[in-house]
Amino acid sequence: MSNIVLITGASSGIGAEFARYHASNGSDVVLTARSKDKLDALAAELQDAHGIKAHVFALDLGAPEGAQVLIDTVTSAGLQIDILINNAGFGGQGRHIDRQITDELGMIDLNVKALVALSHHFGREMAMRGKGRVLNVGSTAGFMPGPLQAVYFATKAFVKSFSEALDQELRWKGVTVAVLAPGYVGTGFADRADLHGTNLVKGGGKTPASVAKHGYNAMSRGELVTVNEMPLGFLVNWIIPLLPRRSVLKMIERMQRK
Numbered sequence: 531m532s533n534i535v536l537i538t539g540a541s542s543g544i545g546a547e548f549a550r551y552h553a554s555n556g557s558d559v560v561l562t563a564r565s566k567d568k569l570d571a572l573a574a575e576l577q578d579a580h581g582i583k584a585h586v587f588a589l590d591l592g593a594p595e596g597a598q599v600l601i602d603t604v605t606s607a608g609l610q611i612d613i614l615i616n617n618a619g620f621g622g623q624g625r626h627i628d629r630q631i632t633d634e635l636g637m638i639d640l641n642v643k644a645l646v647a648l649s650h651h652f653g654r655e656m657a658m659r660g661k662g663r664v665l666n667v668g669s670t671a672g673f674m675p676g677p678l679q680a681v682y683f684a685t686k687a688f689v690k691s692f693s694e695a696l697d698q699e700l701r702w703k704g705v706t707v708a709v710l711a712p713g714y715v716g717t718g719f720a721d722r723a724d725l726h727g728t729n730l731v732k733g734g735g736k737t738p739a740s741v742a743k744h745g746y747n748a749m750s751r752g753e754l755v756t757v758n759e760m761p762l763g764f765l766v767n768w769i770i771p772l773l774p775r776r777s778v779l780k781m782i783e784r785m786q787r788k
């Protein structure tokens with residue numbers, strides 16, 4: 531039985547670990563990100579280790595037609611996607627008005643627009659077949675506003691809201707949509723987001739392998755929203771919503787400050 535996963539942002543970090551975990555079950559993978567060399571190396575590793583087929587489509591998903599190019603490429607290759615993992619994303623530290631507007635809008639293009647376009651196309655195909663799973667990688671950042679990463683936190687709030695609603699729309703059609711909302715994870719994320727020196731990063735992070743496994747298993751069980759660290763999950767679900775808004779804003783700002 532076909533069990534092909536399409537993973538965005540598969541060239542490093544959590545995305546590469548999703549690919550390793552899925553392939554270890556003996557199922558094929560479709561890997562996409564911009565870094566073709568890294569994707570090719572991962573594809574070779576997975577094919578050698580597990581005897582599966584790994585397809586590589588290197589492209590910029592944040593480009594205006596990026597998601598459509600990916601959809602067209604997957605369609606031309608005749609691949610049926612059974613699991614979609616929208617994982618590609620990036621953040622960026624600093625006051626919104628001090629940051630480049632191109633970086634802020636680029637974050638929305640990748641973290642939000644590409645995720646919506648892929649969910650729309652593959653979600654529709656899955657619903658027509660009456661079966662499928664979508665896993666959208668959000669963040670604990672999606673549970674609150676984030677001074678000094680204002681746009682990033684807002685994109686992850688979008689991912690959470692959109693995914694929960696989509697799950698309700700599709701579940702009765704046999705398609706589930708899950709959100710993985712990790713706390714800090716030790717990947718290249720902090721480099722690109724320029725987060726080194728912040729309290730968030732100083733606290734240390736979980737490994738991408740443990741986070742990917744947690745999210746993949748939660749998706750397989752049909753869970754809606756999952757946080758990989760239990761105390762953090764309790765904090766964002768049950769404590770933060772009860773705190774005064776101004777205190778939350780100050781607390782998050784302290785975590786993101788250098």
Ligand SMILES: NC(=O)c1ccc[n+]([C@@H]2O[C@H](COP(=O)([O-])OP(=O)(O)OC[C@H]3O[C@@H](n4cnc5c(N)ncnc54)[C@H](OP(=O)(O)O)[C@@H]3O)[C@@H](O)[C@H]2O)c1
Nearest residue numbers: 539541542543544563564565591592619714715717718719
């Ligand atoms: N690390 C954390 O602390 C943390 C916490 C919560 C949530 N998350 C989320 O987890 C997800 C994965 O991040 P990560 O921590 O694994 O970071 P990462 O190692 O930097 O991985 C990001 C992935 O996205 C890809 N990507 C970036 N820009 C792209 C573009 N324009 N087009 C296509 N692919 C692009 C990167 O590949 P290329 O550079 O090759 O394109 C890479 O494969 C993100 O959505 C992030 O927001 C991370």
